[in-house]
Amino acid sequence: MKKTGIFYGSTNGDTESVANKIAIQLGIGKEDVHNVADTTPHAVQPYEVLLLGCSTWGVGEMQDDWNDFLFKLKDMDLKNKTVALFGCGDSVSFSSSFCDALGVIYHELQHTGCTFTGEVDPSEYRFDGSGGVIDGKFVGLPIDDNNESDRTDTRIKKWTDRLKVTVLS
Numbered sequence: 001m002k003k004t005g006i007f008y009g010s011t012n013g014d015t016e017s018v019a020n021k022i023a024i025q026l027g028i029g030k031e032d033v034h035n036v037a038d039t040t041p042h043a044v045q046p047y048e049v050l051l052l053g054c055s056t057w058g059v060g061e062m063q064d065d066w067n068d069f070l071f072k073l074k075d076m077d078l079k080n081k082t083v084a085l086f087g088c089g090d091s092v093s094f095s096s097s098f099c100d101a102l103g104v105i106y107h108e109l110q111h112t113g114c115t116f117t118g119e120v121d122p123s124e125y126r127f128d129g130s131g132g133v134i135d136g137k138f139v140g141l142p143i144d145d146n147n148e149s150d151r152t153d154t155r156i157k158k159w160t161d162r163l164k165v166t167v168l169s
């Protein structure tokens with residue numbers, strides 16, 4: 001399997017929990033699961049594949065710890081790296097900015113040269129609008145543990161199974 005690192009930011013632990021579940025599905029060790037709150041962006045260097053997890057706060061903003069991390073990451077050369085995004089949000093209380101952070105990170109990393117993967121069909125979700133939907137697809141895996149926690153494990157399994165075939169093998 002390609003060397004894969006998970007980098008997440010999480011305020012209440014929801015995205016952290018998703019990051020750990022993704023790691024288990026993909027057989028990624030704890031040493032390769034990083035909280036961006038206490039990691040330097042240069043820690044991405046050894047990895048071929050980066051799984052970046054960020055919840056959405058405010059109205060459509062990235063989880064706080066991502067600000068400093070992304071500020072540096074967006075100026076790095078990531079052209080030999082594949083990036084897949086994931087993150088938690090609330091499709092009921094924040095239905096018009098559901099998982100917007102996926103779109104924020106996607107846009108900010110456009111000039112790094114990385115290759116994105118891991119898109120998800122929005123028809124499997126109910127929401128009014130999302131900056132995470134670009135060209136008709138979520139640019140990563142949205143998770144709503146607030147309202148649809150019963151679907152979280154299935155969504156993670158489906159997404160990681162696809163990554164195993166398309167990117168990681």
Ligand SMILES: Cc1cc2nc3c(=O)[nH]c(=O)nc-3n(C[C@H](O)[C@H](O)[C@H](O)COP(=O)(O)O)c2cc1C
Binds near residue numbers: 010014090094099146
């Ligand atoms: C003040 C506040 C603002 C939020 N804003 C959004 C939002 O704009 N879009 C969204 O999808 N979720 C929003 N959420 C929901 C969180 O993203 C959600 O609870 C998520 O599971 C938190 O994940 P974390 O514990 O990994 O940070 C907001 C929650 C709070 C309390």
